[in-house]
Amino acid sequence: MNNPDLLVLGGGPAGLCGAIEAAREGLRVLVVDEGISPGGQLVKQTHKFFGNENFYASTRGMEIAGKLLKELSLYPQVILACESSVLAVYPDGVPVLDRRSDSTYLYNPTRLLVATGASEKFLQFDNNDLPGVYGAGAVQTLMNQFGILPGKSVLMIGSGNIGLIVSYQLDQAGVEVKAILEASSRIGGYRVHADKVKRLGIPVLLNHTILKAIGEKSVNGALITALDERWRPVPGTEREMVIDTVCIAVGLTPSAELVAQAGGQLKYIPELGGYVPLHDSDMRTTIDRVFVAGDVSGIEEATTAMIEGRIAGLNIVKDIKGKCNETRLEELKETLSAFRSGPTSSKIRSGLEKMDLVTQPARYVEGEVNRSGEFRGKLRPIIECFEAIPCNPCETSCPVGAITVGENINDVPVIDYSRCTGCGVCATKCPGLAIFMYQEREDGMALVGIPYEFLPVPEKGQSVYATGRSGEVLCTARVDRVTRSANKTNIVYLTVPEELGRDVRHIHVTNREESSLICRCEEITVEQVKKAIREGYVDFEELRRYLRVSMGPCGGRTCRLNTLMILSGETGVPVEKLSPGTLRPPAIPVSFGAIERNAKVTHE
Amino acid sequence: MKNKACVTIIGGGVVGSATAYYLAKNGLTDVVLLERDYLSSGSTGRCGGGIRQQWSERMNVRLAMRSVEHFKNFEREVGLNIEYFQGGYLLLAYTEEEEALFKKNVAMQQEEGLDVVLLSREETVRKFPFMNLEGLKLSAYCPSDGHANPHLTTFGYARAAEKMGVNVLTHTDAKRVLVENGKIRTVVTDRGEIETGIVVNAAGGYSHQAGEMVGLNLPTESYRHQIFVTEPLEHILDPLVISFVNNFYIRQTGSGNFIMGQGDRDELPGLEITPTWKFLKEMSDKMPRFFPFLKDVRILRHWAGLYNMSPDAQPIIDRSNEIEDFYFAIGFSGHGFMLAPAVGEALAEWIVFGEPRSVDISNLSLQRFERGFTREKNVV
Numbered sequence: 001m002n003n004p005d006l007l008v009l010g011g012g013p014a015g016l017c018g019a020i021e022a023a024r025e026g027l028r029v030l031v032v033d034e035g036i037s038p039g040g041q042l043v044k045q046t047h048k049f050f051g052n053e054n055f056y057a058s059t060r061g062m063e064i065a066g067k068l069l070k071e072l073s074l075y076p077q078v079i080l081a082c083e084s085s086v087l088a089v090y091p092d093g094v095p096v097l098d099r100r101s102d103s104t105y106l107y108n109p110t111r112l113l114v115a116t117g118a119s120e121k122f123l124q125f126d127n128n129d130l131p132g133v134y135g136a137g138a139v140q141t142l143m144n145q146f147g148i149l150p151g152k153s154v155l156m157i158g159s160g161n162i163g164l165i166v167s168y169q170l171d172q173a174g175v176e177v178k179a180i181l182e183a184s185s186r187i188g189g190y191r192v193h194a195d196k197v198k199r200l201g202i203p204v205l206l207n208h209t210i211l212k213a214i215g216e217k218s219v220n221g222a223l224i225t226a227l228d229e230r231w232r233p234v235p236g237t238e239r240e241m242v243i244d245t246v247c248i249a250v251g252l253t254p255s256a257e258l259v260a261q262a263g264g265q266l267k268y269i270p271e272l273g274g275y276v277p278l279h280d281s282d283m284r285t286t287i288d289r290v291f292v293a294g295d296v297s298g299i300e301e302a303t304t305a306m307i308e309g310r311i312a313g314l315n316i317v318k319d320i321k322g323k324c325n326e327t328r329l330e331e332l333k334e335t336l337s338a339f340r341s342g343p344t345s346s347k348i349r350s351g352l353e354k355m356d357l358v359t360q361p362a363r364y365v366e367g368e369v370n371r372s373g374e375f376r377g378k379l380r381p382i383i384e385c386f387e388a389i390p391c392n393p394c395e396t397s398c399p400v401g402a403i404t405v406g407e408n409i410n411d412v413p414v415i416d417y418s419r420c421t422g423c424g425v426c427a428t429k430c431p432g433l434a435i436f437m438y439q440e441r442e443d444g445m446a447l448v449g450i451p452y453e454f455l456p457v458p459e460k461g462q463s464v465y466a467t468g469r470s471g472e473v474l475c476t477a478r479v480d481r482v483t484r485s486a487n488k489t490n491i492v493y494l495t496v497p498e499e500l501g502r503d504v505r506h507i508h509v510t511n512r513e514e515s516s517l518i519c520r521c522e523e524i525t526v527e528q529v530k531k532a533i534r535e536g537y538v539d540f541e542e543l544r545r546y547l548r549v550s551m552g553p554c555g556g557r558t559c560r561l562n563t564l565m566i567l568s569g570e571t572g573v574p575v576e577k578l579s580p581g582t583l584r585p586p587a588i589p590v591s592f593g594a595i596e597r598n599a600k601v602t603h604e
Numbered sequence: 605m606k607n608k609a610c611v612t613i614i615g616g617g618v619v620g621s622a623t624a625y626y627l628a629k630n631g632l633t634d635v636v637l638l639e640r641d642y643l644s645s646g647s648t649g650r651c652g653g654g655i656r657q658q659w660s661e662r663m664n665v666r667l668a669m670r671s672v673e674h675f676k677n678f679e680r681e682v683g684l685n686i687e688y689f690q691g692g693y694l695l696l697a698y699t700e701e702e703e704a705l706f707k708k709n710v711a712m713q714q715e716e717g718l719d720v721v722l723l724s725r726e727e728t729v730r731k732f733p734f735m736n737l738e739g740l741k742l743s744a745y746c747p748s749d750g751h752a753n754p755h756l757t758t759f760g761y762a763r764a765a766e767k768m769g770v771n772v773l774t775h776t777d778a779k780r781v782l783v784e785n786g787k788i789r790t791v792v793t794d795r796g797e798i799e800t801g802i803v804v805n806a807a808g809g810y811s812h813q814a815g816e817m818v819g820l821n822l823p824t825e826s827y828r829h830q831i832f833v834t835e836p837l838e839h840i841l842d843p844l845v846i847s848f849v850n851n852f853y854i855r856q857t858g859s860g861n862f863i864m865g866q867g868d869r870d871e872l873p874g875l876e877i878t879p880t881w882k883f884l885k886e887m888s889d890k891m892p893r894f895f896p897f898l899k900d901v902r903i904l905r906h907w908a909g910l911y912n913m914s915p916d917a918q919p920i921i922d923r924s925n926e927i928e929d930f931y932f933a934i935g936f937s938g939h940g941f942m943l944a945p946a947v948g949e950a951l952a953e954w955i956v957f958g959e960p961r962s963v964d965i966s967n968l969s970l971q972r973f974e975r976g977f978t979r980e981k982n983v984v
Binding site for chain 2: 027055088090091092093095106184263328522535537539541542545546551555579582584585586589590591592593595596
């Protein structure tokens with residue numbers, strides 16, 4: 001089958017669901033997967049899923065993989081090839097490396113579904129190349145897929161859902177998790193996941209990070225430190241921990257290389273994890289024959305990945321057969337939208353909106369945003385007080401009576417923007433620091449006022465990092481002005497690109513370890529990158545050519561985004577305005593021998 | 605952005621950057637260098653990086669020898685280590701025709717003072733035991749040939765030019781050139797206009813399009829050439845090795861990676877630079893036959909760039925007869941990087957002193973195509 005109707009790249013939840021929809025309508029489908037068994041990340045998920053029972057809620061991820069594979073096996077015209085890696089998407093075909101025979105085979109499918117998932121973000125600290133430093137995905141693969149423990153005592157870096165879940169799984173497997181470090185001042189993941197881990201007695205150290213892995217030949221300790229409000233190590237708080245494994249769980253980034261090689265346009269959308277292929281609600285990329293689904297289309301979770309896969313599959317059926325089950329397609333789209341309407345998906349929603357996809361926000365945000373939108377261009381407060389708590393200083397402090405909490409002090413505030421004068425008093429009064437000032441400007445930028453209670457107070461014109469709701473750096477920004485307040489809640493006004501204005505909620509100045517490696521393949525340090533930028537190499541491709549950063553076997557998966565972040569920090573240009581450079585084939589290193597040998601059509 | 609300049613150079617590749625450098629070195633610093641993407645983003649940054657003096661045309665040998673003098677002094681003179689390595693060039697002859705041509709060329713090159721020698725098959729095997737040289741007739745070996753890093757060379761020239769006062773504008777696209785009565789007035793870019801009297805077309809793969817901006821129909825067209833790089837290995841291969849009949853070149857870089865490529869006779873002129881599987885497949889079938897140790901070496905990155913071809917596969921370095929003070933250094937036919945130092949120097953002298961002084965480039969004039977010409981034969 002060298003010309004299948006559909007070639008699915010990646011046999012995870014998205015890819016398998018896409019394949020099932022296509023196979024159901026009789027399409028000839030080939031699914032290729034890198035793993036020794038299909039299922040992608042599902043096979044490592046030992047926890048129960050959230051969501052809606054029609055979409056496997058309350059079922060464990062690894063069981064979902066089995067169900068999907070069983071369903072796919074009903075269709076004889078589907079071939080599932082494991083240990084197979086797609087090398088590139090060339091105009092003259094899609095070469096697949098069969099790793100068992102170390103040989104290649106060229107396919108020319110009618111449609112392509114890229115469901116390649118994500119890769120893990122990497123962190124810079126001293127000795128980060130020491131054996132014993134793992135990504136959370138690697139730990140899950142070793143432990144949950146192969147039954148191998150990574151070590152005996154683990155330090156987890158990152159308290160997002162993955163960091164929390166893997167910590168829980170490590171504990172289940174009898175590994176001691178010494179601590180979870182979180183650089184920001186709040187836990188990144190769902191509260192339920194955090195509670196689960198806390199219940200086990202694993203401390204979550206907020207405002208902490210790792211400075212250095214200790215050890216000669218492998219990790220036997222770690223030096224950690226507390227961070228201040230601006231993510232700077234607090235002198236005197238360093239301490240050593242005796243551990244043998246450092247597990248990094250600081251987020252995922254879409255594996256979009258193959259879409260880019262196919263000619264698909266990428267856009268930097270931090271809310272979705274980095275460079276994301278632009279796609280429409282049918283999951284079609286900017287290249288007609290190429291579809292995406294799952295994490296590659298934006299970091300989310302397995303349930304939405306499965307729905308996206310099915311949407312893509314149905315649209316591929318429609319492309320090839322001229323029609324598909326439209327009712328089902330609409331239902332799937334509605335389900336997807338409903339899944340994303342909750343408060344925990346606000347980041348995803350704002351990310352999707354950046355590629356002009358319509359999302360349906362949760363009800364409480366809906367009213368607020370819409371009414372705020374009518375007053376575009378006016379300096380006004382954005383109230384992010386969604387939880388019913390007994391509190392009303394915003395109401396009582398407003399000089400024109402524009403804010404109402406009402407009789408029950410537990411109610412959330414409602415604002416009448418037609419009466420609001422934009423004075424900002426409410427923002428300085430709110431005990432929860434949940435009121436932000438906002439104004440769209442005509443030049444595509446927005447003014448954001450952040451309630452700020454730290455010293456020193458930044459000065460007008462100073463360059464700072466604007467950070468998002470999870471403390472993630474969104475862009476660099478200039479301080480436009482600072483409104484000082486007697487109660488010491490000062491309002492720092494920043495100018496940021498309008499598309500980020502809704503997400504910028506804090507500022508900080510990072511202070512990364514200069515001598516740590518940013519590119520492990522070529523051994524390039526953060527300091528070298530910064531020095532080159534100061535010498536005038538202010539384009540990613542220039543940096544790459546000058547320093548060889550991201551010229552190694554990983555093709556830049558580990559260091560591209562981090563290099564861009566440094567470039568953004570040093571130049572003040574937001575990451576999304578920087579060119580990410582070219583993502584060259586092959587997607588993984590491949591030997592001359594493997595290319596020369598024709599695969600014995602094992603995929604037939 | 606500067607809105608007035610004595611000289612505007614179109615193209616931030618190695619030729620444009622070298623010209624800017626030599627202009628400034630000769631005292632002319634009122635220069636703008638325009639690059640629509642980033643420095644070395646075009647053909648320069650995509651090339652193999654070889655520096656060869658073994659040419660079949662005498663004038664090319666001289667121009668290349670002059671360039672080698674500059675490459676040797678580059679770090680001291682320009683201030684950047686460009687990974688320059690004089691490991692030689694080894695040209696392999698497999699046919700009787702090649703054998704005769706090599707003998708003739710080497711005699712001429714030796715007359716020019718080049719340290720080139722002919723090696724018998726046995727001598728070649730003894731010198732390079734890790735290669736499979738089955739069927740080889742003889743080889744031509746010139747130890748003073750070599751290679752360097754094209755990106756760093758471009759960066760070195762551009763940064764040094766900047767330090768002397770040249771304005772380097774990347775991400776600035778020259779859109780139009782306004783000409784009045786045969787005289788250049790203004791270069792219009794997507795970021796503003798530059799009032800200028802002298803324009804240098806160093807647009808590499810886009811040289812024809814840059815000529816059209818002043819109404820000239822320059823005889824160049826571009827062809828895609830593909831290339832790839834492997835993972836790094838211990839240093840083993842000193843020379844850049846070429847076989848014309850087997851259609852390949854290969855070198856090992858300063859960081860240990862092998863870079864190699866071939867020409868494709870089926871390629872049509874155009875600006876497409878997407879790489880193809882066909883190329884990777886053909887090279888993977890071919891290269892381990894000559895270098896058996898490559899079989900298990902992994903390929904890391906694969907890309908393509910443009911050869912800007914002239915009718916005789918030699919550069920065109922000239923000044924327009926129709927448009928006053930419109931200079932061009934174009935049509936390098938895959939050999940721009942190695943010639944850039946001497947070409948940049950000569951062009952800068954022409955602009956500053958009214959004539960090239962350090963090397964004779966009269967054979968590279970546009971007019972040669974009216975007289976009839978000999979095609980350079982030593983081309984992959």
